[in-house]
Amino acid sequence: MVQLAFSTNAYTRFDLPEAIRRIADHGYDGVELLADVPHAFLADFDETDRERVLTALDETGLSVSNINANTTCGYYDDAPPSAFFDPTLISADEEDRRWRIEYTKAAIDFAALVDAPAACVASGSSLPGTPPSEAYEYLLESLDELTAYAEDVGVDLGIEFEPELLVECTEEVLTLIDDVGSDALGVNFDVGHSAVYGEDPAESIRQCAGHITGIHLEDIEGGRRGKHYHLIPGEGDIDFEPVFGALDDIGYDGFATFELYTYPDEPDDAARRAREELAEYAR
Template sequence: MVELAFSTNAYTEFTLPQAIDRIADIGYDGVEILADEPHAFLPGFGDDDRARLERRLDAAGLDVANVNANTAVGYYDDAPPSAFFEPSLCTAADDDRRWRIEYTKDAIDLAQRVDAPAVSVTSGQPLAGNPPEQAREYLRRSLHEILDYAEPRGIDVGIEFEPELLIECTAEVLDLIDEMGRDGLGVNLDIGHAAVYGEDLAETITQSVDYITGVHLEDIVGGRRGKHYHRIPGEGDLDFEAIFAALDRAGYDGYATLELYTYPEEPDRAAEESLAYLTNVR
């Protein structure tokens, strides 16, 4: 049976220990760690921080479902209030791409320490002066180096596709996985992203199941081709009973993580209402 986790990226007004305690108190079995500001921005998250994190997780009785290394807001001195994927694994600037590769390796070390099965990353965007075919080659090189580091440590790397990124749908991420031919590469399947792209969600799950490193959940208004805004399950148009039925049919028994960073002012409500709603439909 699919277990439920909650991402700390909804708790950006709280410290990481506070987020962990609240998620545990609400009743989740797992937690996703945001590897970014304000929780675990890795250049400043040292051995003492990691030891305290281990102790807090043990005390809370939570598994770590995933280390979310998708963004790097902490890279910027004065970042606007939006998610940043840059510098990415496909960025054209060698130094920036190197920074992201090393950052992802550090996330793998953190995942190994807290017994997380996987680290999630995105492809990034093919920005001006970096056409998609060139960006894809940079991405492949970056991933090969990262997987050389991750695979001996038993950590999977899940690409999270997203509309408007270089890898933006199920077909593209599966093509990349096939092209790379690496055992440790998979997909961190964000159900809402698939819905926004217009995919049949049951088909997406069936096609991806052999490669899923983790699942992200959120509701979307408009269903297919809806607006990309993460909502509490039950507040949008996705059929979560059908989603969980598809996950069960496919034999997925890992964690499904609520990713509701859109509720920074009321993360407890988002976590509580999501758990109550999904407990009734899964």
């Protein structure tokens, strides 16, 4: 059976050590750390910041389920309140792409520091002037370098697919993993993203057997082909019993992490209610 974790990206009104402590208060076994502002934007995250995180983890006894490096809002001086993926591993500008590769290496190093099994990153979207076929070649080049680095460090790298990104579904992420050909590359499987794309999340989990570096949990109103807005389990239409059944079927015994960044004004309530809703499926 899985262990439940909660992502700090719901706690953006608090600094990272306080977010860790609050999540521990709700009985979680693990915590996912946001590698972006306002928590751990790694370009500005110094030794003192790292020590404060390690102290909070030691005091609470929480394990780190994943380093979430999907977004890099901290790259911008005036980013609006939306998920910023750019610069990405598929940016046509070589300097921008290099920045993102180095940032992802820093996320892998941070995962090693806090003894997390993996870091995750998204592909990003093909911007005007960069056809998907060209973007895919950039992605392969980026991941060749990153997986070699991850293998040396001993941390897995999970691609999180998402509708409307270059890699947006189970079939595409599994093709990517096969094309890269590294055991260090897997999928950070987001149940809601699978549902929004129109997949059966339980069946997609079975297809990803042996490649899952982590699980993200949230509910979606409308279920399959619903609207992409993360809800507390029980508030949407996803049936989580077959989801956890599929995880059990494939022998997955890692963390399932609630990603409820949509509740910044009431993260404690979201953390409490989410765990209560799905606690029966966790060990």
